[in-house]
Amino acid sequence: MIRLLHAPKTPRRPRTRRAPRASRQRRARPASSATSAGPPGGTSDHGLPRRVLEQARPAWRYLVAALVLDLLATPVVLLTPVPLKIAVDSVVGSKPPPGFLTAVLPRLATDSRTTLLLVAAGLQVVVVLLAQLQQLGSDVLHTIVGERLTLEFRSRLFRHLQRLSLAFHDSRGTADSIYRVQYDAQAIQQLTVDGLIPVLASVMTLAATIAVTARIDPELALVALAISPLLFVFSRSYKVRMRPRYHAAKRLESSALKIAQEVLTALRVVKAFGQESSEQMRFVSRSSEGAITRVRLALAEGTFGLLVNLTTAIGTAAVLVIGIRNVRSGMLSLGELLVVVSYLSQLYGPLKTISKQTASLQSAAAGAERAFELLDELPEVPERPGALPLRRAAGAIEFRQVSFAYGDNGFVLRDLSFAVTPGTRLGIFGTTGAGKTTLVGLLVRLYDPSAGQILLDDVDLRDYQLQGLRNQFAMVLQEPVLFSASIAENISYGHPTASWDEVLAAAVAANAHDFITGFPDGYDTIVGERGMRLSGGERQRIALARAFLKDAPILILDEPTSSVDTGTEGAIFEALERLMEGRTVILITHRPSALQLCNASIQVEHGQITRMDGAVSPAPGSQRAPDPDPDRCQGA
Numbered sequence: 001m002i003r004l005l006h007a008p009k010t011p012r013r014p015r016t017r018r019a020p021r022a023s024r025q026r027r028a029r030p031a032s033s034a035t036s037a038g039p040p041g042g043t044s045d046h047g048l049p050r051r052v053l054e055q056a057r058p059a060w061r062y063l064v065a066a067l068v069l070d071l072l073a074t075p076v077v078l079l080t081p082v083p084l085k086i087a088v089d090s091v092v093g094s095k096p097p098p099g100f101l102t103a104v105l106p107r108l109a110t111d112s113r114t115t116l117l118l119v120a121a122g123l124q125v126v127v128v129l130l131a132q133l134q135q136l137g138s139d140v141l142h143t144i145v146g147e148r149l150t151l152e153f154r155s156r157l158f159r160h161l162q163r164l165s166l167a168f169h170d171s172r173g174t175a176d177s178i179y180r181v182q183y184d185a186q187a188i189q190q191l192t193v194d195g196l197i198p199v200l201a202s203v204m205t206l207a208a209t210i211a212v213t214a215r216i217d218p219e220l221a222l223v224a225l226a227i228s229p230l231l232f233v234f235s236r237s238y239k240v241r242m243r244p245r246y247h248a249a250k251r252l253e254s255s256a257l258k259i260a261q262e263v264l265t266a267l268r269v270v271k272a273f274g275q276e277s278s279e280q281m282r283f284v285s286r287s288s289e290g291a292i293t294r295v296r297l298a299l300a301e302g303t304f305g306l307l308v309n310l311t312t313a314i315g316t317a318a319v320l321v322i323g324i325r326n327v328r329s330g331m332l333s334l335g336e337l338l339v340v341v342s343y344l345s346q347l348y349g350p351l352k353t354i355s356k357q358t359a360s361l362q363s364a365a366a367g368a369e370r371a372f373e374l375l376d377e378l379p380e381v382p383e384r385p386g387a388l389p390l391r392r393a394a395g396a397i398e399f400r401q402v403s404f405a406y407g408d409n410g411f412v413l414r415d416l417s418f419a420v421t422p423g424t425r426l427g428i429f430g431t432t433g434a435g436k437t438t439l440v441g442l443l444v445r446l447y448d449p450s451a452g453q454i455l456l457d458d459v460d461l462r463d464y465q466l467q468g469l470r471n472q473f474a475m476v477l478q479e480p481v482l483f484s485a486s487i488a489e490n491i492s493y494g495h496p497t498a499s500w501d502e503v504l505a506a507a508v509a510a511n512a513h514d515f516i517t518g519f520p521d522g523y524d525t526i527v528g529e530r531g532m533r534l535s536g537g538e539r540q541r542i543a544l545a546r547a548f549l550k551d552a553p554i555l556i557l558d559e560p561t562s563s564v565d566t567g568t569e570g571a572i573f574e575a576l577e578r579l580m581e582g583r584t585v586i587l588i589t590h591r592p593s594a595l596q597l598c599n600a601s602i603q604v605e606h607g608q609i610t611r612m613d614g615a616v617s618p619a620p621g622s623q624r625a626p627d628p629d630p631d632r633c634q635g636a
Contacts (some may be wrong), residue, residue, distance in 0.1 A: 002590075038613075048365060051372055055153060056192045062145040064194060069138050072203035074208050075327045081342035085126040091117045141198070146189035154185040157219030157374060164378035167406060175258030180374050184250070187367035195361045195533045223322060227315040229306060239362055245297055246366035252290035259283045290295065297363075381445050383466045388409070390468035391564055394457050395422035395553045395584030402452035404435075404442060411450070413436050413607045424552075425585040427598035431522075433608040436588045440556050442475050443586065474552035478559035480543035482531030487516055488523040490531070490542055495549035502549060509578055510545035511571045512538070540616050544575050555580060557587045573597065 004517065082098070089095040091113050136522045161169075161177050169177070214221040263270055270279055323340060326332040332340075369581060397420040404413040414433045420426050426438050441447050442454060445461055447549065454461045463468060474494065482490050490504055491496045497507075503523070507513045515538055519525040531539045542562060560572060576597060587598055595601055603611035 019526050038373050048372070050366060052188065052191050055156075055188055055605060056149055058152065059145060062141070062148065063197065066138070066141045066193065067147050067197050067200055069134065069141055070197055071204055072134050073131070073138070073201065075084065075197060076127060076134055077205055078129075078212060079123075079127045081339045083120040083127065083340045084342065085335040086116060086120040086123070088338055089118065089333055093333070093335065095333060095335065099454045107278070140582045142193050144192040149187050149192060149365055150189045152372065153188040154181055155179045155234055157185055157371060160375055160377075163189075163379045164377055166441070167380055168377060171407070173258055175261045176254045177374070178261075179250070179254040180371055182251075184367035184371040184374075187371060190364035191368055195364065198257065198371075199280050206626060216330060217323070217326065219322065223315070223318050226318075227311050230311050230587045233306050233310045234304060234311070238300070242297070242300060242362045243299075243366055244427055245293065247362075249290060249293040250366060252286065252293055252371060253633055254567060256283060256287045256290055259286055277631040289543040365568060373397045380449055382468070384462060385464040388459065388468075390456075390462055390464045390472060393472045393553050395424075396420065396455075396457050397554070397584065397586075398453075398455040398458070399439075400451045400455065402436060402442065402454060403445065404450050410606060413442075414608075416452070416604075416609060418602060418609065418612070420584060420586075422584055423582065424433075424600055425598040426593040427587045427601035428604060429589055429590060429595065429601065430604040430610075437558060439604065440558060440586060440588060444470055444475070444556070472552055474545045474547035474550045476540070476547050476554045476558070476560045476603045480539045482527050482539055482542060484526065486521075486524045486526055487519075489541060490527060491523075491545045491549055494546055495554075498549055503545075506545040506549035507542075509548045509609070510575045512541040512545050515541075540572060541575065544572065544579060548575075548579055552583075556588070557585065557589075558588055560587075 044627060086097060086101070091095045097116055100118075149504065161181065171245070183190055210221055210225065221255075227417075259279070263283070266437050298546075320341065323332060323337045327334055327337050399416045402413060402416045403411055405411045416439065428439065428534055430436055438447070442449055443461075448462065456464070456472070458492070481494065488503055491503050495502070507516055507523075514525055516525070525531050526540075527542075531542070534542070544560075557576070562577065573594075580597065585598070587594060589595060601613045602609050
C-alpha cells in the first residue's frame with residue numbers, strides 16, 4: 001500500500017537552494033586556463049613528482065632494476081674510445097699500450113703492432129656487442145615496467161570514474177574522461193620509465209665522464225662544463241612557457257574526440273537530417289585547431305633543440321681549439337685528444353638528455369596533471385564510514401520531504417513524501433519532464449537528495465553500503481542497455497556466476513527463449529554495440545530476463561513498453577506479471593494500460609505529487625500536497 005507522509009499544508013521551500021556539497025566543492029575550484037602558468041586542478045610542480053612517485057611505488061623493484069640496467073651503459077660508454085686510442089697511440093704511434101693490455105697479454109703480443117691492431121679491432125666489436133645487449137635488455141625492461149605502470153594507472157582512473165556520480169558525467173561528458181584514461185594515463189610511464197630513469201642514468205654517466213676527462217686534462221673538462229648553466233636556463237624557461245600550451249593541446253584533442261563520439265553515437269540522426277557535411281566541417285575545424293597547436297609546439301621543441309645543440313657545439317669547438325693547442329705543445333697526445341673528444345660527445349650526450357627530457361616531459365607532465373585532476377574529483381554519492389551491509393531488503397520504501405536540484409538549474413523535485421509497503425506495485429505517471437525518472441535515480445542513489453530523506457526498511461539509504469543497496473534493485477529501462485557481448489552474457493550481467501540452467505529459466509520466464517533459439521548461434525549470438533543487432537522488443541525481453549535472473553526484492557520499470565508494438569507489448573506484460581510477483585515494484589509509465597499492473601499510483605507534475613490512487617491512507621495529521629504553484633516550479 002501507499003500512504004502520504006507528513007505532507008505540509010503548502011509546499012515547503014527548502015531552506016537553501018544550493019547544490020549538493022560535492023558539486024559546490026568542485027565548482028569552487030579555480031578554473032584552469034590554457035594560458036595560465038599553474039597547472040589546473042591544484043597539482044603544483046612540487047606536488048606532481050610526489051604523486052607520480054606514490055603512483056609508481058608498487059613497481060619500485062622493477063624501476064630499480066631498469067635503473068641498474070641503464071647504469072650498466074656507463075662503463076660501456078667509457079670503454080667506447082679505448083680501441084681508437086690503442087690504434088692511434090700504440091699502432092700508428094709509438095706509445096706503449098695501456099696497462100690493462102700488458103697485464104693480460106704476453107709481451108710478444110704487445111710488442112707486435114699487427115697483434116695490437118687485431119686486439120683493438122676485437123675490443124671494438126666486444127664494446128659494440130655489450131652496448132647493444134645492454135640496450136636490448138633496457139628496452140625490453142622499460143617496456144614491461146612502463147606497460148605495467150600504465151595499466152595500473154588506467155585501472156585506477158577507470159575505477160574512480162565509475163564511482164563518480166551521474167551528475168559529474170552529465171556535466172563533463174564521456175569523451176574527456178575517455179581521453180584521460182586512454183592517453184593521459186600514459187604520462188606515468190613517460191615520467192618514470194622514459195623520464196626519471198634516463199635522467200638518473202645520464203647524471204651517473206655525466207659524473208663518470210667528467211671524472212675520467214678531468215684525469216686526462218682538467219682544463220678541457222672545465223671548459224666542457226662551462227656550458228651547463230646555459231642549458232639549465234634554457235630548460236627552465238622552456239618548462240615554464242610550454243606546460244600551459246600542452247594543456248591547451250590536450251583539451252583540443254579531447255574536444256575533437258568528443259565530436260567524433262557524439263556523431264558516431266547519434267549517426268542515425270545525423271544521416272536522417274543529412275548533416276554529414278556539417279559534422280565533418282565541425283570535426284575538421286576542431287581537429288585543425290589541435291593540429292595548429294601541435295605544429296607550434298613542434299616549432300618550440302625544435303627551437304629548444306637548436307639552442308641546446310648550438311650551445312654544445314660551442315663547447316665542443318672550444319675544447320677542440322684548446323686541445324689542439326695542448327697537442328702542439330706536447331701536453332697531450334693525439335690519442336688522448338681523440339679520447340677527450342669522444343668523451344666530450346659522451347659528456348654532452350647526458351647533458352642533452354637531461355635538457356631535452358626536461359622539455360619533452362612537459363607534455364607528459366600536463367597529461368599527469370589532468371589525470372590526477374580527475375582523481376581529485378569527489379564522488380557526490382559517497383559511502384559513509386561504517387555503512388551498514390544489506391543482504392536482502394523487505395522492500396518498504398519511504399520518501400520524507402525529498403527535494404532535488406541538478407546543480408543550480410532549479411529544483412526538479414520538491415517536498416515529496418510518500419511510503420510504499422513491501423509487495424506494493426506503485427505506478428508513477430505524469431507529463432514528460434515532471435521528475436519521474438529523477439525520483440527513481442534518487443532511490444538507487446545515482447544522486448543524493450538536496451533535502452529530505454529516503455528510507456529503505458526504515459533506514460536512510462545513505463547509511464547502507466552502496467554495493468549492497470544497489471543489489472536490492474533490478475531495473476528495466478525504456479531504452480534497454482545491452483553490451484557488445486553474447487545474449488547469455490547480457491542476461492547474466494547482474495548475476496555473473498549464474499548457471500546455464502538459471503540463464504535458460506530466466507529467458508523462458510521473460511518470453512525470450514523462442515526468439516533466442518531462432519538465431520543461428522542461439523544464446524551465443526553477439527548483440528552488437530548497445531544491442532543494435534536486435535529489435536526493440538527483443539532487447540526489452542533480454543533486459544527482462546536479466547531482471548529475472550538477478551532476483552532482486554525491488555523492481556524498477558521505466559517505460560518498459562513505450563518502444564514496442566502492441567503485439568510485443570502483450571508478451572512483455574505477461575512476463576512482467578511473473579516478474580512482479582512477490583516484489584516491490586516502481587513502474588514509470590505514460591500508458592494507462594501499464595497502470596493496470598499496479599495496485600497503487602501517484603501522479604507527479606512539476607516535481608510534486610498531485611494525485612494518489614489505490615490503497616491510500618494518509619498518515620495521521622497529514623494532507624495531500626495541493627497543486628503546485630507554477631511560479632515556484634519555474635525552471636524545474
